[in-house]
Amino acid sequence: MQHSRSARALAFARARRAAQDWSDPYRPQGKLYPAVCKQCGATEWQGRWRWDEPLPDLPRVVCPACERIRDGAPAHVVELTGELPPWWNEVRGILGRVESGEVLEHPLERIMKVEVGDDRVRVATTGVHIARRLTAALIRRFRHQLRLSFAADRTTVEWVEPRVRRG
Numbered sequence: 001m002q003h004s005r006s007a008r009a010l011a012f013a014r015a016r017r018a019a020q021d022w023s024d025p026y027r028p029q030g031k032l033y034p035a036v037c038k039q040c041g042a043t044e045w046q047g048r049w050r051w052d053e054p055l056p057d058l059p060r061v062v063c064p065a066c067e068r069i070r071d072g073a074p075a076h077v078v079e080l081t082g083e084l085p086p087w088w089n090e091v092r093g094i095l096g097r098v099e100s101g102e103v104l105e106h107p108l109e110r111i112m113k114v115e116v117g118d119d120r121v122r123v124a125t126t127g128v129h130i131a132r133r134l135t136a137a138l139i140r141r142f143r144h145q146l147r148l149s150f151a152a153d154r155t156t157v158e159w160v161e162p163r164v165r166r167g
C-alpha cells in the first residue's frame with residue numbers, strides 16, 4: 001500500500017522525534033574526562049566527540065562508534081530495496097556525500113557497513129542521526145518514487161517506480 005504524502009510526513013516527523021530522544025547505550029552518561037579514541041583518533045571533551053588534535057597524554061579509550069564497529073552492533077540500519085538497481089550508483093554517491101559531511105561534525109555518526117544483498121542493500125550506521133540524514137537525502141532526491149517505513153532500529157526505503165517522470 002502506498003503511503004499518502006501526509007502519512008509519510010507524519011511518520012518521518014515521528015522518526016525524527018525518536019532520533020532526538022535517542023540515548024546511545026554505547027555512550028555512558030557522566031564520563032566527562034577528556035580522552036582520545038585509540039582506533040580513530042576522535043577526542044572527547046565533556047561528552048562531546050570531535051576531531052581536534054589530541055593533547056599528549058590523554059587517556060586512550062575506544063569511542064562508542066569504534067566499539068559498535070568492533071562488535072558489529074549498528075545503532076540503526078537503513079534498508080534500501082525495490083527498484084533500486086538503476087539508481088544504485090547515484091544512491092551510493094549520496095550515501096558517501098552525506099557521510100563525509102556528517103562525520104566531520106559528529107565523529108560518532110558513521111556508516112559502519114554497506115552490505116549489498118540480492119534484493120536489498122543494508123546500510124548499518126553507528127548513530128541514528130546519520131540514518132535520518134541519509135533517509136532525508138534520499139527523500140529529497142527521489143521523492144514519490146519511495147515508499148518508507150520507520151521502526152526503532154530500522155528504516156526501510158523501497159523504490160516503487162522504475163523510472164523518473166520528467167516534466
Ligand SMILES: [Zn+2]
Pocket residue numbers: 037038039040041042062063064065066067
Ligand atoms: Zn573511535
